Amino acid sequence: MMQTMIRLAEFVFNNALLLSVILVAALFFMFHMKQLFQELLLNKKLDIKKRVMRNLERIPFHYSRWFLQKRIVVIILPFVVVAAIFLAATWNPIHFEHHLASIESEEDIRKVHEDFHERFYDFHILEAESQATDASIMRSLRMKNPKLHTGIDTVAHNGEYIFSMASRGIEITAVDGNDLDYHGYLDYEDTKKDELYHQHGIFVDKDRLVVLGSATEDISPVGATSEAYCEEEVSTVVRIYDINDDISLEDTYRMSGKVTDAAYENGVLSLVTKQYLPFGYEAFRLGDSLPWIARGDDTPLIQSYDSIHYIERVEPNSFISFHAIDLERESHDFRTLLMDYQSEVRIMDNAFYIAANHYRFHKITDGMRLSDPVESIDTSLTKFRVDTFGMVRHQVTLSLPGALAFPNGLQVADGRILLLTRNEDNHTLFKLEKSLTHATLEHELPSHIYVEDLFYHDGIAYLSCDTENAHETRLYAITTHNIELLSIHEGILLTEAMIPRTGTPLFITLEKLDKESLAFHAHHYDSRENRVVTMDTLAVSVGDYKFNIIDRFPVEKEIHMDSDFRIVIPLYAFTTPSTQDSRYPSVLFIHLDEEGQLHPPESLNMRGVLHGRNPYSYRFVEMDDYVYHVTPRGITVSTEVEGEKKIVSEIVFP
């Protein structure tokens, strides 16, 4: 009862103006209805009175012209006023075409933002809270560096050089079989003095090295505290080097926002950048936050308002820009969406796929504010493609039922798009074609899961998720007709493999059973039964190999299946008692035999070779008969000598 009263009071407080107008209109209406009734009654009585008095001049009672015309207008007026208020509240200057709206001015952006947030109670009255929310989001964004999903890596090679990311540059090593030649260290001399630079990764092709990073420059006023609005300009930096010209800097691009995904396909570098817009701060100036791109020392090209679009009913709290840099043509283009910062964006085949929550509000919130104005949430999915001229074009926007499952609810692979949505009761997985014209409903999954990753491999969707209650990572394989629970323990890793004899695709999962033991599972898809089956499991006590996994599993990019059908897993080992210097890099090899059975592991101990800090940052590069193990400290080369894997050469970076 008390709570209902509080809610009612909240509602009245938050809709005071509108309720006052409606109340006045209602009183006006009631007053005129009373007068109308009284007028009818009095004139009727007058007529009867005259008849009783046998008034021979009596004119029968009739409605006067005044009554019929003016009074009706007066009575209808309150309804017109209330209707006008609701119409004014729902009127939107933005014209939506296929869910996509064009923005024409700063005013339009602010109108879209206000139109979205005004439906909630706390938009105006709790300005301090709104600022606090913005501050908290901005702090978390500063700390968090995004995981890039496609193609980009920390180590890459072109057959001639191995490029590996170091703390503030790139180590370059020339390779020729077991011959390693340290070529040099690529530093970023153009980094500004007050700039904090973070490298994300590199792309390499035959002729070019592309280095991607973010630069953060604090431009807040002197004396500003961390709680105040600190202006901070985050930009993405793309450096392009010509490998054939002694790896010299060929071109640079700088663009506003933090890069969240990148891909390098067909000579076109596709990038996604995000900029959060803290509307809650009075000091925030939208005009100064428009997305921009600058090539070399050229004047930045600022995005025009008419190149910014908005997807209907998506939270408009950030700019998300889609860049296409054509390295062959030396041209660039970009489009920007006014979007939710939490949108998921993936890149595949020179196209951007953007998924975001798409809110449907209660109709009443067109005119009134509610604490929970959201009637339902579905997912908006948009595609921008890079055309043959290197221009970024909007292709399609659609919506699918259910809210987007955060994080990683969107994945692209093998020409397919996987979209995981959730509602109160369950999760639903959709599989879509690249054109987004056809969606296949896959399966409904349990409701209380936290999606860690979503994979698509050989027609099967693999979902790695945490359950809300059990805090255990579960792995599901989802086929057209079945959902298989593959594993329920902590720490699941996926890598692709194949049965050597038949070439049948396999999926290897790694499960952490406890602190010192692991289990490897090999799964494959049985097309006759249309289900994923576990064909072999191998339990490994890492203690037997003096290994330990302390706090981190390798990521999928670190896993490698070499040409001998061995799954190569980077780990680091340590001697007991554990000290900083006791750690050393090591490698675990799991053998797959001809039939796809897993065999007990071997280890390659690199202690004494690459000893030191950060021994865990591995990549494996395989060229011809050699496997190059790359760490921040150096590279070792191993090959088979007299039937046994041995380290034949190494280089330590200066």
Next chain:
Amino acid sequence: MFKLKAPKESRTRLRNKLKIIDSKEYEFVVTTDKEYVEDDKINIVFHEEDAQRVNRILNLIAQGEDVYIVGHSPRGMKRIESRRIHYFVVEEEEVSAVVRDGRFRVRMKLYEIEEMLKNKHFIRVSKYAIVNINKIDYIKPAFNSKLVLHMRNGDQVEVNRRYYKTFKKTLKL
């Protein structure tokens, strides 16, 4: 004023012929049957075939005795039948009787006129006006519990808040 009493089967027919509206407080009983006669009222007993004549008699009764008011105009003095007067009004401390197309000064106090015409369907509507109910064309409620009376001649007379209840009561049957 009148009450029609007749057997059920002929009552509506007679009512239409005689144009009678029953009053709660009536002085005359109009009937075709002696059995309906009331001792303490004036009874009019008639045959149905005399309905037209009875109708004229009822009109004469309702009209009552003619009362004349002496009015003065620049053209001289005139006796005005009270039925013709729309309302009396006090203007510049003088009482005027307003008729369809003119007005006459009356050398009487307003309360004297009220007393004289109280049975002639005149009613006091304010400190300054008395109106003839038969000459009211339309009643329009106004703000502050007031009424505006639209008279037959196009004039408007306001019913004061003080006389509002009395006016409404008068309209009751």
